[in-house]
Amino acid sequence: MDKRDDILRVAIQKSGRLNSDSVKLVQQCGIRITRADNKLKAPAHNFPIELLYLRDDDIPEYVGDGVADIGIVGENLITEKQRSVEILRHLGFATCRLSLAIPRDTEYRGINDLNGTTIATTYPNSLRQFLDSNGITASIREIRGSAEIAPSIGLADVVCDLVSSGSTLISNGLKEIETVLKSEAVLVRGTSLPEQKQQILDKLLFRIDAVMKARDWKYILLNAPNDNLKAIVSTLPGLKSPTIVPLADEGWSSVHSVVSESHVWEIIEELQKFGAEGILVAPIEKMFD
Ligand code: PRT
Ligand code: ZN
Numbered sequence: 020m021d022k023r024d025d026i027l028r029v030a031i032q033k034s035g036r037l038n039s040d041s042v043k044l045v046q047q048c049g050i051r052i053t054r055a056d057n058k059l060k061a062p063a064h065n066f067p068i069e070l071l072y073l074r075d076d077d078i079p080e081y082v083g084d085g086v087a088d089i090g091i092v093g094e095n096l097i098t099e100k101q102r103s104v105e106i107l108r109h110l111g112f113a114t115c116r117l118s119l120a121i122p123r124d125t126e127y128r129g130i131n132d133l134n135g136t137t138i139a140t141t142y143p144n145s146l147r148q149f150l151d152s153n154g155i156t157a158s159i160r161e162i163r164g165s166a167e168i169a170p171s172i173g174l175a176d177v178v179c180d181l182v183s184s185g186s187t188l189i190s191n192g193l194k195e196i197e198t199v200l201k202s203e204a205v206l207v208r209g210t211s212l213p214e215q216k217q218q219i220l221d222k223l224l225f226r227i228d229a230v231m232k233a234r235d236w237k238y239i240l241l242n243a244p245n246d247n248l249k250a251i252v253s254t255l256p257g258l259k260s261p262t263i264v265p266l267a268d269e270g271w272s273s274v275h276s277v278v279s280e281s282h283v284w285e286i287i288e289e290l291q292k293f294g295a296e297g298i299l300v301a302p303i304e305k306m307f308d
Contacts, residue, residue, distance in 0.1 A: 024213045024215040024216055025067055025215055025219075026062070026067050026068065026069050026216075026219075027067060027068045027069070027088050027089065027216050027219040027220055027223065028068070028069050028071055028086075028087045028088045028089075029045075029068050029069065029070050029071065029087065029088070029089050029090065029091070030070075030071045030073050030077075030078045030081055030082060030086075030087035030089070030090035030091070030092075031045075031070055031071070031072060031073070031078075031090065031091050032072070032073065032074070032075045032078070032091070032092070033059070033072035033073055033074060035075060036113055037075060037091060037092065037093065037112075037113050037204055040110075040112040040113065040204065041091040041204070044091070044110065044227065044230065045063075045068075045070070047230045047304075047305075048066075048223065048226035048227060048230060049065070049066075049226065050063045050065065050066040050068065050226075051063060051064045051065050052064070052070055054070070054072070058072075059071065059072050059073075060072070066222075066223075067219050068219065068223065071086075071087050073087075073090075075092055075093065075096060076096060076100070078090040078091075078092040078096065078207075079092060079096055079097055079100035079102040079104055079207070080100060080102055082102070082104050082207055082208065082209050083100075083102030083103055083104050083209055084209070085209050087209075088208060088209065088212055088216055088220070089107070089206060089207060089208040089209075089220065090104075090206070090207050090208075091110065091204055091205070091206055091207075092204065092205065092207060093113055093115070093202050093203070093204060093205070094106070094109075094200075094201075094202040094203060094204075094205045095115070095117055095142065095145065095181065095200060095202035097205065097207060098144070098145050098148075098200060098202075099142050099143075099144050099145045100144075101144060103209070103210060104207040104208065104209055105207060105208055105209075105210070106205045106206070106207055107205075107206045107207060107208055107224065108205065108206040108224070108227060108228075108231070109203055109204075109205055110203065110204040110205060110206060110227075110231070111203060111204075111231065111234070112203065112204050113202075113203055113204040114183070114201075114202070114203040115181045115182060115183040115201075115202050115203075116181070116182055116183075116198050116199075116200065116201045116202065117142055117145055117146075117179065117180070117181055117182075117198070117199040117200045117202065118179070118180065118181075118182045118188075118195045118196075118197065118198050118199060119133070119138065119177055119178070119179050119195070119196050119197040119198075119199065120167075120177070120178045120179075120180070120182075120188050120193040120194060120195050120196060121170070121176065121177050121178070121193065121194060121196055122170050122171075122192055122193060122194075123192050123193060123194045125176075127194075127196050130153055130155065130197060131155070133150070133153075133155045133157050133177065133197075134155055134156055134157065135156070135157065136157045136158070136175075136176040136177050137157070137158045137159075137160055137174075137175040137176050137177070138157050138158070138159055138160065138175055138176070138177040138178070138179050139160045139162050139166050139169035139170075139174055139175035139177070139178055139179070140159065140160070140161065140162065140166055140178070140179035140180065141161070141162060141163065141164060141166060141180070142179060142180075142199075143159050143161045145179075145199055145200055146159055146179045146199060147159060149197075149199040149200070157177070160174060160175050162174070166178045166179065166180040167180060167187055167188065167191040167193060168191065170193070171191065171192070177196075178193060179199060181202075182195060206227070208220065226305075229305040229306055229307050230304075230305060232306040233302075233303040233304055233305050233306040234280070235279060235280050235281075236258075236277050236278065236279060236280060236303050236306060237277070237278055237279075237280055237283055237300045237301065237302065237303065238275070238276075238277055238300070238301045238302070238303050239255070239275070239276050239277070239278050239283075239286070239298065239299070239300050239301075240273065240274070240275050240297075240298070240299040240300075240301070241273070241274050241290060241295045241296065241297060241298040241299070242266060242271050242272070242273055242274075242295065242296045242297040243271065243272050243273075243274050243290075243293070243294070243295050243296075244270060244271060244293075244294045245270050245271060245272055246270070246294075247293040247294050247295075248263070248272060248274075250293045251274060251290060251293045251295055252274065254286055254289040254290060254293070255274070255276040255278060255286065255290075256278070256279075256282075258277050261274050261275060261276035262274070262275040262276070263275075274295075277303070277306075278300075283300060287300070
């Protein structure tokens with residue numbers, strides 16, 4: 020394998036739940052990649068990185084061993100695979116939790132009820148850590164997949180599996196009883212990188228931060244009656260004070276600002292109370308400090 024220092028090797032999932040958001044993030048960073056014929060490697064055209072397409076289970080190991088320099092993978096696999104990798108960023112997608120579940124009709128009074136049970140999972144290390152830290156003695160049955168069917172076929176009393184919407188558990192007659200860990204996609208790197216690769220990584224992180232920050236904010240534009248301008252400005256807790264431009268219509272101004280995505284609806288209600296009109300909210304593509 021060639022070990023060029025002027026290219027950063029980025030491992031992403033080949034196909035599956037992490038793939039499209041990982042590719043999207045790279046694209047939003049302005050990096051163009053063309054993957055020919057399902058090849059396992061693809062260079063970027065306009066940035067010194069190369070994508071390696073792998074099974075997600077292999078990413079912690081490949082990054083830990085330096086085959087890839089960085090990777091995008093679920094935090095759950097970082098805990099499970101116990102490789103020495105460093106989490107650089109939480110990426111906010113593929114959120115899920117590793118949970119314990121039992122048949123809906125089984126009584127559950129608390130964590131001590133797990134003593135003496137058999138638990139089926141594809142995450143034995145994470146489960147072991149959880150049981151040890153809670154002082155529980157249970158037997159772990161490692162399986163390859165479809166943990167949710169384990170109780171109904173008599174393989175185990177308890178299931179330990181990833182949950183996102185919860186519908187798989189419900190449709191298998193199970194109820195969630197404990198959360199082992201919470202997870203989302205993370206960007207990881209191995210221990211140390213040569214100077215040249217570190218410089219590429221710093222540039223990439225700068226872009227990723229700008230893309231991620233932009234996700235949390237919206238651009239807002241509105242027309243405000245000058246009489247209420249003060250009240251309107253005070254409802255817009257943007258990054259800096261808003262831009263105010265007089266309109267041709269006497270007595271009105273155009274106000275531009277940036278608002279946090281999570282407060283946008285409350286802010287619009289307030290603005291309308293103060294007579295704001297023509298309110299526009301637009302996504303922001305990139306945002307820099
Ligand atoms: O082929 P490869 O090995 O790369 O992929 P994979 O099949 O092992 O993994 P994949 O693509 O299914 O999941 C990749 C990562 O997505 C996981 O490691 C998690 O970090 C994350 N993720 C997020 C999930 C889920 N949500 C999820 N719901 N991974 C799996 N599930 C499964 C879960 O195992 C269960 O079967 O979905 C079912 C539950 O979903 P709900 O919505 O019914 O609760
Ligand atoms: Zn996998």
